[in-house]
Amino acid sequence: MKSYPGSDIRNVAVVGHAHSGKTTLVSALLHAAKMTPSLGRVEDGSAVTAYDEEDVARATTMQNAVAFAEWNGIKLNFIDTPGFHMFVHEARSAMLPAETALVAVHAVNGVEAMTERVWKYAEEFNLPRVLVLSQMDHPRAAESAAGTLSTLHERFGRQCIPVQLPIAGDKGFEGVIDLVTMQAFSYAPGGDGHGKIGDIPAHLAEPAQRAHETLVELVAEGKDELMEEFFREGTIPEQHLITALHEAIREDRIFPVLYASGLTNVATDHLLDFLKAYAPAPIECAPVAARAALQAVAAGSGEASGEESEGITRKVDDAEPLSLYVFKTMSDPFAGRISFFKVFSGCLKNDASVQNFTRRTPEKFSHLSTMQGRNAVAVSELHAGDLGAVAKLKETLTGDTLGDKAHEIFFEPVALPEPAMTWAIEPKSRADEDKLAPAVHKLMEEDLMVRFFRDGQTNEFLIAAAGQPHIESLVNKLRKRYHTEVTLKAPRVPYRETIRGRAEAQGRHKKQTGGHGQYGDCKIKMEPLQRGGGFEFVNDIFGGAIPRNFIPAVEKGIQESAARGYLAGYPVVDFKVILYDGSYHDVDSNELSFKLAGRLAFRKCMEQAKPTLLEPIMKVDIEAPQEFAGALMGDLNQRRGRVQGMESHGASTLIHAEVPMAEMLTYGQTLTATTQGRGSFHMDMDHYDIVPQPIMEKIVANAKKPAGEEEEE
Numbered sequence: 126m127k128s129y130p131g132s133d134i135r136n137v138a139v140v141g142h143a144h145s146g147k148t149t150l151v152s153a154l155l156h157a158a159k160m161t162p163s164l165g166r167v168e169d170g171s172a173v174t175a176y177d178e179e180d181v182a183r184a185t186t187m188q189n190a191v192a193f194a195e196w197n198g199i200k201l202n203f204i205d206t207p208g209f210h211m212f213v214h215e216a217r218s219a220m221l222p223a224e225t226a227l228v229a230v231h232a233v234n235g236v237e238a239m240t241e242r243v244w245k246y247a248e249e250f251n252l253p254r255v256l257v258l259s260q261m262d263h264p265r266a267a268e269s270a271a272g273t274l275s276t277l278h279e280r281f282g283r284q285c286i287p288v289q290l291p292i293a294g295d296k297g298f299e300g301v302i303d304l305v306t307m308q309a310f311s312y313a314p315g316g317d318g319h320g321k322i323g324d325i326p327a328h329l330a331e332p333a334q335r336a337h338e339t340l341v342e343l344v345a346e347g348k349d350e351l352m353e354e355f356f357r358e359g360t361i362p363e364q365h366l367i368t369a370l371h372e373a374i375r376e377d378r379i380f381p382v383l384y385a386s387g388l389t390n391v392a393t394d395h396l397l398d399f400l401k402a403y404a405p406a407p408i409e410c411a412p413v414a415a416r417a418a419l420q421a422v423a424a425g426s427g428e429a430s431g432e433e434s435e436g437i438t439r440k441v442d443d444a445e446p447l448s449l450y451v452f453k454t455m456s457d458p459f460a461g462r463i464s465f466f467k468v469f470s471g472c473l474k475n476d477a478s479v480q481n482f483t484r485r486t487p488e489k490f491s492h493l494s495t496m497q498g499r500n501a502v503a504v505s506e507l508h509a510g511d512l513g514a515v516a517k518l519k520e521t522l523t524g525d526t527l528g529d530k531a532h533e534i535f536f537e538p539v540a541l542p543e544p545a546m547t548w549a550i551e552p553k554s555r556a557d558e559d560k561l562a563p564a565v566h567k568l569m570e571e572d573l574m575v576r577f578f579r580d581g582q583t584n585e586f587l588i589a590a591a592g593q594p595h596i597e598s599l600v601n602k603l604r605k606r607y608h609t610e611v612t613l614k615a616p617r618v619p620y621r622e623t624i625r626g627r628a629e630a631q632g633r634h635k636k637q638t639g640g641h642g643q644y645g646d647c648k649i650k651m652e653p654l655q656r657g658g659g660f661e662f663v664n665d666i667f668g669g670a671i672p673r674n675f676i677p678a679v680e681k682g683i684q685e686s687a688a689r690g691y692l693a694g695y696p697v698v699d700f701k702v703i704l705y706d707g708s709y710h711d712v713d714s715n716e717l718s719f720k721l722a723g724r725l726a727f728r729k730c731m732e733q734a735k736p737t738l739l740e741p742i743m744k745v746d747i748e749a750p751q752e753f754a755g756a757l758m759g760d761l762n763q764r765r766g767r768v769q770g771m772e773s774h775g776a777s778t779l780i781h782a783e784v785p786m787a788e789m790l791t792y793g794q795t796l797t798a799t800t801q802g803r804g805s806f807h808m809d810m811d812h813y814d815i816v817p818q819p820i821m822e823k824i825v826a827n828a829k830k831p832a833g834e835e836e837e838e
C-alpha cells in the first residue's frame with residue numbers, strides 16, 4: 126500500500142458513551158471509503174474494529190482497535206474506543222496518538238456520563254473535538270436532536286456549533302446540508318454511504334441560511350480581518366470561511382456538530398470529507414512534549430547519567446530523528462505480539478533497527494504494516510504522523526518510546542487507573558496450573574491494567590482488573606485462546622490483626638531430651654502503635670539476662686508468630702514489643718529455643734492485649750446521573766459506607782465515600798443494575814480500620830485456627 130506524508134494523514138480517536146454507535150460508525154466510514162465490500166455489523170463480528178471474540182460476544186468494545194480509510198488522497202486512521210465506563214480509560218490512551226477526537230453523541234440519549242468523561246480527556250490532551258450526533262435514523266432523532274444540541278451548549282459551551290443541518294425525508298434521515306458550502310447531500314438509507322449533491326430543499330432554505338450566518342459569525346469572532354470582511358460584504362467568501370473554520374477547530378475555538386447514521390450509512394462520505402478538510406493533519410500540530418534523559422558524557426558508557434531529565438519537544442516531521450510511541454499491544458496466539466505505534470517524528474522504513482529507549486534494547490521492525498482491524502496491511506515506510514504496527518518485537522510493550530539510538534527521548538506514557546477488583550483464580554487441573562502464568566502474562570501484555578500475583582498468606586493466585594466483566598472476559602480468553610481452565614472465587618479480604626491494650630508476659634521454652642536440652646526464656650511487654658505503625662522491637666535488656674546474640678532470635682520468633690496471626694490467621698500489625706528480661710542456660714540455650722520463647726511470650730501477650738481485626742477501607746468515587754443519587758447513598762449506607770462529600774456536575778453527581786473493602790467486592794454489578802449502566806466508580810485502598818465486633822466474631826469463627834502453634838511451656 127501507498128505511504129502517506131504527514132500532511133495527508135488524519136488520526137481520529139472515536140470516543141463517546143457506550144452504545145452511542147462508534148464501532149458501527151467506523152464500520153460505515155470504512156464502507157463509504159470502499160475499504161470493505163459490505164457494511165460490517167457489530168453483532169456478528171463483521172465490523173472491522175469489532176474483531177476481539179469477547180467484544181463480539183458482549184457486543185461492546187472493551188479495548189481500542191485501529192482501522193484506516195484511504196479517502197480522496199489522504200489516509201484517515203481511526204481508533205475505535207470503548208464507551209463502557211469500566212474500559213473508558215482506553216479512550217484516554219487513544220488520545221495521545223490522535224490529533225482529533227470524534228465525539229459520538231447518541232442523537233436521542235444526548236450527553237451521557239461517559240460523553241462528559243471523554244470530553245474531559247480530550248481537554249486534558251488539548252485535542253480538537255468534532256461532534257457527531259449519531260444514530261440519526263432513529264424515529265425520534267429529528268425531534269430529539271435540537272434538545273441534544275442545547276445540552277451540548279450547556280455542557281461544553283456555545284462553541285459547539287452545527288456545521289450541518291439534517292434532512293428528514295419519507296424514509297427518515299436522508300441527508301445533510303453543508304452549512305459552509307450551502308449544498309445538500311442526499312443518500313439512499315442502507316446504501317453505500319455516497320451522497321448526491323443537490324439543492325437545499327425549499328422548506329430548509331431559511332433555517333439553513335440562519336444557521337449558516339450563525340456559523341459565520343462564530344468563526345469570524347475574534348478574528349478582526351474576518352469580522353471586517355463580514356461586516357463589509359455581509360458574508361465571508363467560502364475559501365476564507367473554510368480556512369478560518371479549519372483554524373478555529375484546530376485551536377479549540379469551535380467544536381463543529383455533524384449528523385450521521387452508521388447503521389443506514391447516511392452522511393458518512395460527507396463526514397470523511399469534513400475530517401479531510403477540517404481535522405488537523407499531524408504535521409500541523411504543536412510539537413509533542415517529551416523528555417530527554419541527559420546522556421553521560423563519558424564515551425562508551427552508554428548509561429544515562431542519572432541527572433534530571435530535561436523537557437524537550439519533537440516536531441512531527443520526517444526530517445527530525447525517528448521517534449515512535451507504542452500505544453497498544455495485541456497478543457495473538459498465532460501472529461504473536463503485535464505492537465501498534467505512532468511515528469511522532471522521522472520516517473520509519475521497513476526492516477529498520479530501532480532502539481527501545483524505555484527498555485534499552487534494540488528491536489527489528491520487519492514486515493511494517495498498518496492495521497485494518499485485526500489484519501495487517503504491508504507498507505514499505507511510515508512517515509511522521511502515521512499510525513502503524515509491527516509483529517514480534519522482543520521486549521517492547523505499550524507505553525514504550527523507541528527511535529533513533531543517537532537521539533534518546535521519552536514520551537510520557539498514558540497512566541492507567543488502578544484495578545478496582547481482585548479475584549482469586551484457581552486452575553482446574555495440574556495441566557492448567559502449568560499453563561496459567563504464561564497465558565495470563567500474554568493477556569497482561571495487551572492489557573496493562575491487569576495484575577496477577579500470588580497471595581503471600583494463602584498462596585492463592587490472584588488476578589486484579591477493572592471489574593467483574595473485565596475479569597470474566599479474561600477468563601474466557603484464557604479458555605478460548607490458551608486452553609487454560611480456571612475458576613474464580615471472591616478473593617480474601619486482606620484483613621489484619623492488631624491489639625488495643627497493653628500486656629506483659631513471659632515465654633519460657635524448656636525441653637530435656639536425651640543429651641542437650643533446649644532452654645530459652647524471655648519477658649516482654651506489648652503495646653499498641655498508631656495505625657500504620659507496623660512493628661517495633663525495643664531491646665531493653667540490662668546486664669546480660671539474655672546474651673546479645675540470642676536477642677534477634679526472640680525478635681524473629683515474635684515476628685514469625687505475628688505474621689501467622691492470632692485471631693483468624695491474618696498478620697498482626699501496629700504493635701510494639703519491649704524485651705526487658707529473661708534468662709539463659711550455658712549449655713542448653715540456642716537460637717531455636719529463644720525463637721520459641723519469643724513466640725510463646727507473644728501469644729500469651731495477645732491473649733490479654735484485646736486483640737482485634739482491622740479491615741481495609743477504600744476511598745470510593747462514584748459518578749452517576751443525579752436521579753440515582755438517593756438510591757446510591759442508601760446502598761452505601763447498607764455497605765457500612767461513610768459519605769464524605771457530594772458534588773454535582775451538570776446532570777451527574779459525584780459521590781465520595783469511604784467503604785470497607787469487604788462490602789465492595791461486588792459493587793460493580795450493583796452499580797450497573799441501579800443506574801442502568803450509567804454510573805461508574807473508582808476506588809483505591811485508603812487505610813485500615815477496626816472491624817465492628819459482631820462482624821469480627823463472624824470472621825474469626827469462619828477462619829481456620831492457625832495450625833502448628835505450640836501451647837506448651
Ligand SMILES: Nc1nc2c(ncn2[C@@H]2O[C@H](COP(=O)(O)OP(=O)(O)OP(=O)(O)O)[C@@H](O)[C@H]2O)c(=O)[nH]1
Pocket residue numbers: 141142143144145146147148149150167184185186187206207208209259260261262263385386387388389
Ligand atoms: N438504529 C441505529 N442503531 C445503531 C446505529 N449505530 C449503532 N447502532 C446500534 O447500537 C448498538 C451499539 O452500537 P455500537 O456501534 O456497538 O456502539 P459503540 O458506541 O461502539 O458501543 P461501545 O463499544 O459499547 O461503546 C448496536 O446494537 C448497534 O446496532 C445507528 O446509526 N442506528
Ligand SMILES: [Mg+2]
Pocket residue numbers: 147148149185186205206207208
Ligand atoms: Mg464499540
